[in-house]
Amino acid sequence: MSEKAIEKLKFSGVKKSFGAKHVLNGIDLSVAEGKSLVIIGGSGTGKSVMLKCALGILRPDSGSILVNGGETVNLGHSERDEMMRKFGMLFQGGALFDSLNIWENIAFGLVQGRKMNRKDAKEIAIEKIKAVGLKPEVAHLYPAELSGGMQKRVGLARAVATSPEIIFFDEPTTGLDPIMADVINNLIVEQVKSLGATALSITHDMASARKIADFVAMIHEGRIVWHGPVGDLDHSGNAFVDQFIHGRADGPITRRTA
Amino acid sequence: MNEQTNSILNTRFNVFLAIGHGLLVFFERTGRLVKFIARALYHCFTPPWFPSQLLRQLIDIGYYSLPVVGMTALFTGMVLALQSYTGFARFNAESAIAGVVVLSVTRELSPVLAGLMVAGRIGASIAAEIGTMRVTEQIDALTTLSVNPFKYLIAPRVIAATLMLPFLVLIGDIIGVFGGYVVSIYNLGFNSSSYLSQTWDIVETMDVVSGLYKAAAFGFIVALMGCYHGFNSGRGAQGVGAATTNAVVSSSIFILIFNYILTQVFFS
Structure with a gap:
């Protein structure tokens, strides 16, 4: 991501636990204005929790989430309602x-x-x-x-x-046949571009990720383990990313943690 | 000897652990419920309101509950007249039947039975609807569309139930007394005008009004328990089923407890 790009959405050290289970262990990530970031990762790695923290549906235990440079954690009801309009x-x-x-x-x-x-x-x-x-x-x-x-x-x-200025997509192609999934991917790209919006998506579907992403981040055990342009996905040099995008059972991601 | 002492101490420690854990769970649940009630009340009295949602709930809770409340009141009044006659005839006190019917119906039976019937019909429906919305992320969707779920879902239901239960009970009072009248006149051979005059002489404004206050409290309880259990529903069909059951059971228990408390307040 360009250093000069304006950060529309920024996570810094975001942590979230449910009882003894630590779901987010310090997320650091940002999305530039007008760009589409896709977060990939196995089930139970914290993707949905991260999205819900950004939306204000869940409150992080610690850390900061900035929207247009303004802090959104611990907002009051009226400020939260105002922010939701974006x-x-x-x-x-x-x-x-x-x-x-x-x-x-x-x-x-x-x-x-x-x-x-x-x-x-x-x-x-x-x-x-x-x-x-x-x-x-x-x-x-x-x-x-x-x-x-x-x-x-x-x-x-x-x-x-x-x-809206920022659009979130939660597994947009889950449960759809490949053709319908591609139709939805095309619609997402078309609508996001036409609005000039910033997009943050989470998905397991690599075809979807490649289609709608400008940037991809991989989350594993509540941390971002890789982040880069979608074009670098196939030569990331990251063992987690390689295992995930090729769907291999063997690798650093075990069934216990995935 | 030491092993025996350790075993006794462990057993005692486990008992204290269990009691402590039970108390913590109790206080946590009570605190969560109190917080939910406070939020619900706050959103009932602060704008924005959603009049179309309120109207829908007024019709659903009030109008569509009329048949079940009316039937319950009718047969309760009829049975009450029959049973009172059976008992009072032994003491030649048949003339007290009109008074027993009207006081029992207005003070206790109509509000309590209407509350319980509405708990079964409306409390379950509210819990199932809101629980399903929770499970299918519709409540999260409301939040993302800048609509506060407490204002859109909870407040209209609580307001509507609190307003409509007194209306239902008033109609239940009339139908219940009418049921007793029909049995007394056409089955037990009472004189119509003397039955009516005895009813009118005995009943006082407070008898009816206390029942209406109770009804408002029961309506509030039913809607609140339905909303609370639906809003905090577990995942899946099992979670929604449990929320529905918990809503009906807890509202029924609270109705019976508050009925005693309110009776004590009004008539002691």
């Missing part, structure tokens, strides 16, 4: 609201979070539905009536509807 998030399972139809789901942040009138919010929602490759007719369907791939598209539309 964020968009695509959840692994979509996390669409069952009781609302598709356009209401997409417009939720606009109507409830920003008090936009429903008519204007609906127009934006329909635009976003088209932008993620769905037909406007799905606007009045409910989440349960859509396939997994369609739900991911709706989740993406909801994540970008408020034009």
Whole structure:
């Protein structure tokens, strides 16, 4: 990453434990403005916890998380709500609201979070539905009536509807067939570029990581063990990265720790 | 001898360890519940409010609970008249039936039974809905969309249940007394006008009002327990199932405890 690049999001010494289990052991990482960083790592290595700490859903035990240079750990309710307006998030399972139809789901942040009138919010929602490759007719369907791939598209539309500055993607291609996964990857790249947003994603899917990342970081046992441009991934010289990207059972990552 | 002493000391130490651990768990859970109640109350009284959510809950908790509360009150009043007659006839005190029915229904049976029925219907539903939202990350999604889950999910349910339970109990009072009247007149052969005048003479405003206060307290308990257990639901279907069961059991127990406390406050 260029030294001159503006740091949009920066983790410094972030630690988080649940009881005796230390999940994050001092995360140091930053994402430059307008860049896409993908965090890779095995299950249970702390990827999701790191994302939730950045979103303010979990509070780190220690360390600092800066957004646009401002500290976000220990913010009050109103400052936290204000900061959340900068964020968009695509959840692994979509996390669409069952009781609302598709356009209401997409417009939720606009109507409830920003008090936009429903008519204007609906127009934006329909635009976003088209932008993620769905037909406007799905606007009045409910989440349960859509396939997994369609739900991911709706989740993406909801994540970008408020034009956030930073978008988080939690395992965006999990549970999708390879073709649909590639469609979602393309949509993610397209939407992030069109908004000029900064993106932080976590994934196991190396095809997805290669497609959507400018930079990749590998997390293992709650620490960043490698960080570099996506082009360096195949010759990182890091044993953890090599084992992970090639999916080998033998290497420094054992089944106990993965 | 030393081994025996060590064994006794170990046993005693383990007993103290178990008691200490139990106390710590109790205080931790109590503290978590108190903190949740304080947050819920704070968000009930501070803007922004979500009127559409409140309206939805008022209809769901109030209007859709009417049949189950009405049926419970009707048959409770009818059975009460029958049982009272069976007992009072032994002492030639049949004329007290109207008073027993109206006082029992308004002071105790209508609020408690309505509270328990609503705990089963609404407490379980709230816990299951919010628990599922927790498990499927919908609550986290609310946070990321700049909407406070306490304001959007908890406050409307707590406000609606607290407001609608007195309304349900008032209707339950009328239906319960009507049930007793129907059995007394058409089954036991009482005179209609004298039954009604005895009912009217005995019942006082405080009898009805105390029941309505109780109902408001029970509504608050039911919604709060449903929200608390749903919000802190464990993972998966088992976690949501446990949250639902815990919501119904804890709200039922709290209703019975608070019923005693409030009765003591109102009538001692």
